Amino acid sequence: GISQVILSSFDRIMINIMIGTIEAGIYSFAYNIFMIIQVTADSILVVWDTWFYEQYSKQKYELIKKYSTYLIVALAIVSSLVLFITPELIYILGGEKYRSSVYCAIPIILGGFLTILYNFPAEIEYFHAKTKNIAIATIFAAIINILLNYIFIRKYGYIAAAYTTLVTYIFYFIFHYIVAQRIQKEKVFTNNAFLVGGLLVFAAGMLTLFLVKVWLMRWFMAGIELLICIVIVVRNLGLKNICVFIKRL
Numbered sequence: 001g002i003s004q005v006i007l008s009s010f011d012r013i014m015i016n017i018m019i020g021t022i023e024a025g026i027y028s029f030a031y032n033i034f035m036i037i038q039v040t041a042d043s044i045l046v047v048w049d050t051w052f053y054e055q056y057s058k059q060k061y062e063l064i065k066k067y068s069t070y071l072i073v074a075l076a077i078v079s080s081l082v083l084f085i086t087p088e089l090i091y092i093l094g095g096e097k098y099r100s101s102v103y104c105a106i107p108i109i110l111g112g113f114l115t116i117l118y119n120f121p122a123e124i125e126y127f128h129a130k131t132k133n134i135a136i137a138t139i140f141a142a143i144i145n146i147l148l149n150y151i152f153i154r155k156y157g158y159i160a161a162a163y164t165t166l167v168t169y170i171f172y173f174i175f176h177y178i179v180a181q182r183i184q185k186e187k188v189f190t191n192n193a194f195l196v197g198g199l200l201v202f203a204a205g206m207l208t209l210f211l212v213k214v215w216l217m218r219w220f221m222a223g224i225e226l227l228i229c230i231v232i233v234v235r236n237l238g239l240k241n242i243c244v245f246i247k248r249l
Contacts (some may be wrong), residue, residue, distance in 0.1 A: 006142040007168070011161040014149045023158040029094055030104035030162070034112040037079050044071070052123050061188050068120060069193040076197035077229055079113045080204035082221035087212050102212055104162040111166035114173045117197065118191055121173075121180030134181050141172045197233055228241045240242045 012048050016024035048071060082089070086109070087102045095103070125133055148164035177194070204221075211217050 007138060010142065010146055011149060011165055014146070014153060015158045015161055018153050019158050026098060027104050027158050027161060029090075029098050030101040030108050032093065033082070033089055033105045036089075037075075037082055037109065037116070038112060040078060041075055043113075044075070045116075045119055049119075049123065053127060056188070057124075058128055061186055063189050065190050068188075069190050070192040072117065072120070072189075072197045073200075075116055076113070076200045077221065079109060079116075080199045081222050081225065083109055083201065083204040083208050084218045086208060087218075088215060101168045103159050104207075106205050106209050107162040107187055108167045110202060111162070111169040113198075113201045114169040115168075117174045117194060118169075118176050120194075121176045124180040124184050124188065125176065128183050130183060131178070134176070136178075137172060137175045140177050141168050141175075144168055144171070 012024050012028050015027050052064060052068075086105050089097075090098055090102050090105060122134060124129060131219060144233065145164060145168040148167065149161050152160035152164055180188075207221065
């Protein structure tokens, strides 16, 4: 628990010490954009965790594989849509003085998405009471993050902290995925789901980074992505079933 706190907050502490409070404030503000995704993901994963443990105990691996794929792709779509409109969200929430935080927000969201994906293999570790692995991985990730921050913040400034965190979370997710694979020999999750979800979010992040000042292009891509998602959902579920579901809500 302590190492997780260090991993999630030590960036800001080090920026505050090494550069200044203004830069630490800008960096902290960038985290607020990711919280939009985090709150959404946490709300869904609370329900998912209960369902997963029930199905996993019954060894219904194919069912888990099917619905985890849907969920991972859905979370990737939400994350990529938020990424496309991140510059505008920052301006609306913080105004002109926080506009530069967009260059931190993009890698923070990318790293944050990996922390969401980490929950899937970690569930297997929790189920089998292999929580020691989680503690060890988090401690090492925190140490790596501190070392990278010390080197790159000094050299490249506070924005570097967002990228060191992203690199740390890449290794963090890979570690837990490998551990989960060793615990559970039969595949519970689809590799392609993680790959497609990750590529979708990273592509959205890179496009947003290169098109920060071209809002029309970013919003157009977000609209196209949303339209494609709607078409796919309607084709698979049927308009009638969707209407019934909405009425029940």
